[in-house]
Amino acid sequence: MVITNPIVYGKFIKRINRFEAYVELNSGEKTLVHVPNTGRCKEIFVPGAEVILEVRDRQGRKTPYELAFAYKGKRLISIDSQVPNKVVLESIKMGLIDEFKGYDIVEKEKTFGNSKFDIKLTKGKEICYVEVKGVTLEVEGIAKFPDAPTERGRKHLKELIKVKEEGMRAAVVFLIQMDDIKYFTPNDEQDPQFGQFLREAVMKGVEVYAYTCNVGENFINLKNRVQVVL
Numbered sequence: 162m163v164i165t166n167p168i169v170y171g172k173f174i175k176r177i178n179r180f181e182a183y184v185e186l187n188s189g190e191k192t193l194v195h196v197p198n199t200g201r202c203k204e205i206f207v208p209g210a211e212v213i214l215e216v217r218d219r220q221g222r223k224t225p226y227e228l229a230f231a232y233k234g235k236r237l238i239s240i241d242s243q244v245p246n247k248v249v250l251e252s253i254k255m256g257l258i259d260e261f262k263g264y265d266i267v268e269k270e271k272t273f274g275n276s277k278f279d280i281k282l283t284k285g286k287e288i289c290y291v292e293v294k295g296v297t298l299e300v301e302g303i304a305k306f307p308d309a310p311t312e313r314g315r316k317h318l319k320e321l322i323k324v325k326e327e328g329m330r331a332a333v334v335f336l337i338q339m340d341d342i343k344y345f346t347p348n349d350e351q352d353p354q355f356g357q358f359l360r361e362a363v364m365k366g367v368e369v370y371a372y373t374c375n376v377g378e379n380f381i382n383l384k385n386r387v388q389v390v391l
Contacts, residue, residue: 162244162247162248162251162380162381162382163379163380164215164229164379164380166215166216166217167215167216168213168214168215168216168229168378168379169186169187169213169214169216169226170186170187170211170212170213170214171184171185171186171187171192171211171212171213171214172184172185172187172209172210172211172212173206173207173208173209173210173211173212173231174191174208175208176196176206179196179199180195180196180199181193181194181195181196181223181224182194182196182206182228184212184214184226184228186214192224192226193223193224193226194214194224194226194227194228195222195223195224195226195227195228196228196240197227197228197229197240197241197242197243198228198240198241198242198295198297199242200242200297200298200307200308200309201308201309202240202297202298202308203308204233204298204299205231205233205238205240205297206231210231210232210233211231211232212228212230212231212232213229213230213231213378213379214226214227214228214229215227215229227241228240228241229241230376230378233299236299236339236341237339237376237377237378238297238299238338238339238376239297239338239339239374239376239381240297240338242295244295244336244338244381245293245294245295245334245336245338246269246279246280246293248336248374248381248382248383249279249280249291249293249334249336249372249383250267250269250279250280252383253267253280253282253291254267257383258334258370258372258383260332260368260370261282261289261291261332263284264282264283264284264287264289265283265284265285266281266282266283266284267280267281267282268280268281268282268283269281271290273290273320273323273324274320274323274324275316275320276316276317276320278290278291278292278317278320278321279291279292279293280292280293282330287329287330288329288330289329289330289331289332290321290324290329290330290331290332291332291333291334292317292321292332292333292334293333293334293336294306294307294314294333294334294335294336295336295338296335296336296337296338296345296371297338297339298348299337299339299342302341302342302343303342303343303344303345303346304335304337304339304342304344304345304346304371304373304387305345305346305347305348305351306335306345306347306348306355307348307351307352307355308348308351309351309352310351310352310354310355311352311355314352314355315352315354315355315358317333318333318355318358318359318361318362318367319358321333321362321367322361322362322365322367324367325365325366325367326365330368331362331366331367331368332367332368332369332370333359333362333367333368333369333370334370334371334372335369335370335371335372335389336372336374336383337371337372337373337374337387338374338376338381339373339374339376340373340374340375340376340384341373342373342387343387344371344387344388344389344390345371345387345388345389345390346389346390346391347359347360347391356391359391360391363391369389369391370386370389371386371387371388371389372384372385372386372387373385373387
């Protein structure tokens, strides 16, 4: 996935709510930016952190700046929570994910039960529902999810178990929005229930995968599958 809009550089000042923050551009101007990630990201959004903004200057926006990437030390992390769905969907269509090859129909945002899953794959009578979770939390080279309690995430796991019980494939893909990761594990410190539900889902046949990404200052692409440690 490539960002075709212009990008600008700056330094993070402070987050003022879930969706907005202040950034000092390299030009010296201090400006409001949209934060496309409702997670806490406290270890990333620190004063002085180098950030990359995408310019989306269109009518109706409060600010033309979208906080797209941030440096955590030398590690570049994609921040946008809409990116993981796009990257995984694009990768499936290109045949880059072995686990999901061979399906004739690839659809996004399809409903099953009380949930809307990110991707539905169909080949004849075979159906696979895929839920994608973006991961931005890294601790000593280990990727973790979530970075805050997620009732929605727990609900999706329950629904995926129902998908499996009805004879279909069900999978979760944790798309780690950075590179150089040892492995992925649920963040039991922040949301122990999510970890419990994830382990239960695996025991009941739900597939769980984690992939890292190549991340550049205007692109993010699927890279390697890494181990999931439960």
